[in-house]
Amino acid sequence: GIQVEQSPPDLILQEGANSTLRCNFSDSVNNLQWFHQNPWGQLINLFYIPSGTKQNGRLSATTVATERYSLLYISSSQTTDSGVYFCACFLNTGNQFYFGTGTSLTVIP
């Protein structure tokens, strides 16, 4: 199956700082999504982004499909941004989503 690797595994930021999370994947994908898992376990959709760039408020994402990576940018971080961020990929020839191992983000006041 596809390998989905995320970096860094852990990140601690001061409130107001910016950060970049990376997702590398080993095969061509039809779909790539970024999720935020809150402390209660709920997975929240952030972006559906198989290619290109999207922005939503302080968050933006870029996927370069030809180079098999995606980036999630968080600007002016807030304590409510804390949690685990996952990317998930759906292969061109696959039949399921493959999740990365996640980046655990802690934003301290």
Place this chain on the structure above:
Amino acid sequence: KAGVTQTPRYLIKTRGQQVTLSCSPISGHRSVSWYQQTPGQGLQFLFEYFSETQRNKGNFPGRFSGRQFSNSRSEMNVSTLELGDSALYLCASSLLTGEETQYFGPGTRLLVL
């Protein structure tokens, strides 16, 4: 529109028992996928249902099964529970295929003692 709902939210069982979890997708969504999340293995795909048919299955033993009803609601069943089945079970719905944007429910936390 209401989101994906899962019941129950928490469950405690003992080894050898069986359990049934329920998932109601977003209205109009016909694809339902199930995932298991554990600290050691991360998020892993269990299966996907569409129009009452299992379309895809992950690499889990036959003790894990599911079904989907005509109203798109889905249930998953785990028989002969093992300690290692303790996990957060997440259900996701999408409009037509598992390839599309997936919307997740709050999950069911299962503890097997």
